[in-house]
Structure formats: structure tokens, C-alpha cells
Amino acid sequence: MSLFDSPAFEGHEAVHAFTDEKSGLKTIIAVHSTARGPAAGGCRMWPYASADLALDDALRLSRAMSYKNAMADLELGGGKAVIIGDSRTQKTPALFEAFGRAVDAVCGKYWTAEDVGVSPADLTHARRHTRYVAGLEGHAAASGDPSPVTAEGVFRGIELCVKRALNRDLSGVTVAIQGVGHVGGFLADKLHAAGAKLILTDVNEEVLRQVAQRTGAKVVSPGAIFDAPAEVFAPCALGGAVNSETLVRLQARVIAGGANNQLADAEVGREVFRRGVLYAPDYVINGGGIINVAGEIRALDAGEAFDPAWVETKLSRLIETLGEVLDRSRQENRPTHEVANEIARARITGAAEKKAAA
Ligand code: NAD
Numbered sequence: 001m002s003l004f005d006s007p008a009f010e011g012h013e014a015v016h017a018f019t020d021e022k023s024g025l026k027t028i029i030a031v032h033s034t035a036r037g038p039a040a041g042g043c044r045m046w047p048y049a050s051a052d053l054a055l056d057d058a059l060r061l062s063r064a065m066s067y068k069n070a071m072a073d074l075e076l077g078g079g080k081a082v083i084i085g086d087s088r089t090q091k092t093p094a095l096f097e098a099f100g101r102a103v104d105a106v107c108g109k110y111w112t113a114e115d116v117g118v119s120p121a122d123l124t125h126a127r128r129h130t131r132y133v134a135g136l137e138g139h140a141a142a143s144g145d146p147s148p149v150t151a152e153g154v155f156r157g158i159e160l161c162v163k164r165a166l167n168r169d170l171s172g173v174t175v176a177i178q179g180v181g182h183v184g185g186f187l188a189d190k191l192h193a194a195g196a197k198l199i200l201t202d203v204n205e206e207v208l209r210q211v212a213q214r215t216g217a218k219v220v221s222p223g224a225i226f227d228a229p230a231e232v233f234a235p236c237a238l239g240g241a242v243n244s245e246t247l248v249r250l251q252a253r254v255i256a257g258g259a260n261n262q263l264a265d266a267e268v269g270r271e272v273f274r275r276g277v278l279y280a281p282d283y284v285i286n287g288g289g290i291i292n293v294a295g296e297i298r299a300l301d302a303g304e305a306f307d308p309a310w311v312e313t314k315l316s317r318l319i320e321t322l323g324e325v326l327d328r329s330r331q332e333n334r335p336t337h338e339v340a341n342e343i344a345r346a347r348i349t350g351a352a353e354k355k356a357a358a
Helices: 053-069 093-105 120-127 146-165 182-193 205-215 221-226 266-274 288-302 308-332 334-358
Strands: 014-020 025-033 043-046 077-084 174-178 197-201 232-235
Touching: 014 053, 014 093, 014 174, 025 053, 025 093, 025 120, 043 053, 053 077, 053 288, 053 334, 077 093, 077 120, 093 120, 146 232, 146 288, 146 308, 182 197, 182 205, 197 205, 197 221, 266 334, 288 308, 308 334
Parallel strands: 043 077, 174 197, 174 232
Antiparallel strands: 014 025, 025 077
């Protein structure tokens, strides 16, 4: 199948591929939409087995960023960069400098930030050659680690879902968290402070021990988290946690967490709905991190300092949007992920039409 016929390419404005022989850089920058503003999305470094797989990932992730940014009501479109390589062995300053030149060649239609395998320190090298880098540290506009803001959004989203599904507050509610890294760890602290009971798992035993100790949580093995007697299941590890095998084991009435791509596929999302489980669409509830990054882009553009109050306003609005998704799902008797996709598409198309008419 050619690139233009590929379902992953559909709707994309542009895809750029760059190489740099000296540093070994091979990168793809996918720009899904600039209808709402410049495309924004992180850069992932991964040892893809082929350029086709890297391209597919870039396209899938850039479209997801368009939806996420639209639901967070940001004046940003969706884009993503992938660097083909092993982040443990192939990172060099020269590689990220070359990446910075690649980003600059897209002329401000794409803003980059960190994602899997890429750190703020790596991006400092890229920043030498382009201004279109966010997620840095140590300057007035810098937004710092986005994870606490992501966790705050997920916490508020869980609170809302529990109210809707169980008609109670978080006190005494049992939440099973899969993955207690950056987002899951902060989330555990917030839920503990709100009086929730926690069941935690992680493949990293040391991190798990630390978080469990400070939150008084029960610990289970990674495989047992799906059988945990909990009212809420919060996936905060990798994608695909909710699939046909795990769904039948879950006792939770609410699925709401920070991980991206929680549903293995759309059919699982429909089955979640048929079972009467309330699912908070992942790219809505976990939008706090990109809101934080958007705060940095906004500050850099205006030559101002980072403004936490702006982030808070956007975060509150995000949780209202989640409420609107849940309302429409109930009124129209449709799965929440379908409603969210429809709203996101309408926001992107509406902005594109407005731009075309201007
Ligand atoms: P992280 O790497 O800090 O934490 C993930 C944790 O999950 C790690 O501790 C890891 O050991 C654990 N884990 C991996 N596989 C597991 C498994 N099978 N069972 C149990 N634990 C497992 O990453 P993070 O920044 O906390 O992000 C977590 C998820 O949230 C990811 O899907 C990420 O894409 C998504 N997300 C993160 C942010 C953010 O601000 N960091 C924003 C939006 C979405």
C-alpha cells in the first residue's frame, strides 16, 4: 500500500523525513493538522525495526495529538516526531543538534517536546538550532516536568467519574493503579490524600515499594492487578491495558488513568460500554501534560514567564469537557470514546473551515 492510501496517513497535512549522515540521525516529523495552530507533540526515540514501522507510529501518534490538543482546547494542532535509534546506546549531542535543524526546517509548523526515550537534556542540544522546542528546564518560560499536571487532571477526572458512576466521593473508594512511575506515583499520592484505598502494581519493584510505603497501599503482582477488588482501574503504564482478555477480569465500574492508548481497539471500547463500565477517554483525562507544555509554548511566543494560572484555567476546562463527554455518552447511549472522537473531529474540522474562510 502506498503512503497516500495508508489509513494512518489519512487526514495528514505533511510528513517530513530527514537524515544526517554525520550524526546518524533518521527522523520522521508528521504534521497531522495545523488547523487550530502549529502542530505540537513530543519526540519519541525508539529502535524501530523498519522505517515503515517508524512512519506508522509517527502518523498514529500525530493524529492522536491533534485530538488531544483539540479536547484540551489548545490553539495547537497535532504532530509528532520519531527518531529511529536506541535511546540507551545511540544518543549523542550531535544527533539532537541535527534533530533541532530538522525541526527548524519545518518552519514553525511543528513544536517538539520530550516523549519516550527523549529527555529535557537532549532537547537542550536541539534548541541550539531551533526555537520550536518546549519542555526545557531552567528558563523563565520553562514548564518543567508535565507529570504532576497530568496526574492532577487524572485525579480530578477519577473524582468526576466516581461521582457519576457510584454517586460518592473518593473517600473509601478502592483504586487499582497499574504503573506507579511519574504519573501513577503522583496520582497515588493525591488519591491517598483524598482518602481512597489503593492497590498498586509496577514491574519496577523498587519504585513500587516506595510508593506503597508512603501511601499505605496494598501491592500485587503485575498480572494480578486485573483481578484486584477495586471500584476504579487506573492504567498508568503502557498502552493496551484494556483488552478482550483483561476486560472480563476487571471488577471496576470506572476505568480512568493516565496511560495513552488504554483500549486495545475500538471494539473493546464498545464492550466496556456494553458492560456498564464508565471509561474516561485517555486522551481527554491525560491532557494535563500537554496543557503544561502549551503554557511554555505560549510563554516563549510572547516572551513572557510561564503562567501557572493559565494552566489551571485550561485544566479546569478540560475536566468540564470530560463531563460533557460523559453527559453525551449517557444521553445518546454511546461509548465515551466514540463521543470524544466525534467532538475532537468537529473541533478540528471547524477550525479548518474557519481558517479556509478567513
Ligand atoms: P513512567 O515510565 O514514569 O511510568 C510508567 C511506569 O509503568 C513505570 O514505573 C514502569 O515500570 C511501569 N510499567 C511498565 N509496564 C508495566 C506493566 N506491564 N505492569 C505494571 N507496571 C508497568 O511513565 P509516565 O510518564 O508515568 O507515563 C505513564 C503513561 O502515561 C504512559 O502511557 C504515558 O504515555 C502516559 N502519559 C504521560 C504523561 C506525562 O505527563 N508523563 C502525559 C500523558 C500521558
